Amino acid sequence: MANALYAQSGGVTAVINATACGLIETARLHPTEIQKVFAGHNGILGILEEDLIDTSFETPEAIAALKYTPGGAFGSCRYKLKGIAENRTEYERLLNIFAAYDIRYFFYNGGGDSQDTVHKVAEFAKLQNYSLTCIGIPKTIDNDLPFTDNCPGFGSVAKYVAISTLEASLDVASMASSSTKVFIFEVMGRHAGWIAAAAGLVGKTPNDPPHLILFPEIPFHEDNFCQRVQETVAKAGYCVVVASEGIRDQSGKFLAESGLTDAFGHSQLGGVAPQLAQMVKQKLGLKYHWAVADYLQRSARHIASRVDLEQSYALGKAAVEYALQGQNAIMPIIVRDSQEPYQWHIDVIPLSKVANQENKMPKHFIREDGYGITNVCREYIAPLIAGEAYPPYQNGLPQYVKLLNRRATKGRI
């Protein structure tokens, strides 16, 4: 008899709980191998503090409801374990906790840094001769993990961004003759333009909105941008811009950090959209509006992608199945089998291969002028936003579950 421990790591998504759902439901099918699934409260920080949630108190209905509840049901955190040499005590602490709670399966659900962490934990356990099966489960809206066809969480953000762009563009188009001429929509993506790229699914030609997409991969050029906006307004009557938060100027400086100061002279951080809006106003004198989706985009479970949801669930399920097969220090990934119809299956790769790699947008996914996506990119992203998977509603609001999150009795170590 042994227990499992699951923890969520880094920024949460609309479907990370679907992975938790797949994992816990599958573990519950194997009660002789896995007695209990514990969860770290607020991720690995909770584990280090011996703050563990005992998920066995949750009803099957509550666990099933995780499939349609956004956010991180057990809490997540931003915390990166240092190397073993640098902070050995933290790794020892982890293994002591694991031993105290009979934890023999460790599932860590996160992005690139988290895969690195779980890999190190696996190595340390081996060093210490502590029998532990470690599985990293991918999750990141940034879509920057290597090997996997895509990252769970990305498809849903992509769908949200594409739909929001489509809807706002219809609004702007209706009013442009006498009102707003330029609409700027800021989306996430500090290092890679995947999320902004999803807006490109909306327009079929460069004359359709979104007219201009700004990628972190392409250095921003103010004059050229303003010229393109002006040309677009002249031709189409209005211009819709989708901007990655992480665009940088020619010197590599984030636009979001440039220039603005408040009444006290402090520089203002954040907000590429208002920066671009100021340029449009000052250089072109055009009426603008801007939106910043921020957390709305990564929590928008109400319009999650069905494909993303199914993949997220499947990865949680596969993680348990691989663990029970004795696979250690691996990460389940999504493999694309065919494009049309989109077919996929789950495979694994060793965690040693994953660590410290970032999957940026390939050059041939960005249009030559730097302001849009190519057909190859469109074909890659399109299937990931396919299908809807609406949560249940009551009185007009989604019925998201709030777990009991009862803590395991503390003080075992």
Add this chain to the structure above:
Amino acid sequence: MANALYAQSGGVTAVINATACGLIETARLHPTEIQKVFAGHNGILGILEEDLIDTSFETPEAIAALKYTPGGAFGSCRYKLKGIAENRTEYERLLNIFAAYDIRYFFYNGGGDSQDTVHKVAEFAKLQNYSLTCIGIPKTIDNDLPFTDNCPGFGSVAKYVAISTLEASLDVASMASSSTKVFIFEVMGRHAGWIAAAAGLVGKTPNDPPHLILFPEIPFHEDNFCQRVQETVAKAGYCVVVASEGIRDQSGKFLAESGLTDAFGHSQLGGVAPQLAQMVKQKLGLKYHWAVADYLQRSARHIASRVDLEQSYALGKAAVEYALQGQNAIMPIIVRDSQEPYQWHIDVIPLSKVANQENKMPKHFIREDGYGITNVCREYIAPLIAGEAYPPYQNGLPQYVKLLNRRATKGRI
């Protein structure tokens, strides 16, 4: 035989096209009374320019699809006709166009200013002995028209804002222990706090998110706000703020216009959320994130309220029916018959009563501390967001219709 003319006015909504759908479908049931429905291209500006759309070219399927397509399908505009005494030529021009196209029914779909305009047109037609039936059809996300139980367009924005607040709050709550402590969500509402109030449907107690709602009706007090944020973070671990774009300081100045200047010393317009975020950072030193929904909220047809959709359609239908009954210079309104279950019917009021009135939030709808809504407010708004009415999807995107918008042959006058 006569024709009808329909025009959309002011900011568009997720459901204004549902009103157009109800109107055109009902007119098509009465071909002996109404031969054609023309539509002003970009609203009344198109009418003045003799730029009319002949909707008879649209298939029944295309007209039906208006029910689930956001934006203004014929184009809208921001343009307020002056008084008859001030600009008589514009009114004469309108009547000349009406006469040239045999228009005997004029339907104007907009907010308070538009109701004033259609009222003046009705009066001028009477003065000129031109037989014309004028109907104003309410529409505004601001929910500030008098007499009607609520305004078409509001319920859908309210639903979007409530759901977005719920979802983002789950995200923030998951991460607060090690990341963002304060999340600020800016929504529309320049003079009235109805839209921000809708976020209050999410939390059941002042301890639930959204913890603080900022209304234009309540003068903003920086110190008190910062204190409340700090207390909330201390108690709940995080703080979710929903701010109306139109909040003003004690001197009556819009917060969105205060203080920020760019590198050239120009003051920056727009964005209450980043302003509030700066306060949180400077006074409290707390990690923040902010979102500005802007057009996303009023075009979010993907999550429109079913009640709002049904009312919007019903008003378009009723407008034609009242017109054919010979009612002139009236506006159909929504009357609330019962609260639970929410039941309503359509009635009319004379346009003379509507003009130049604004329906702000009543005092007893705002909690005594000024940062939330009361139960009375909750009971008023709750039924307006009830029910979902999803558009059809293809390849992951809503299938919004693009009308032919074939123009009537110009040059009749």
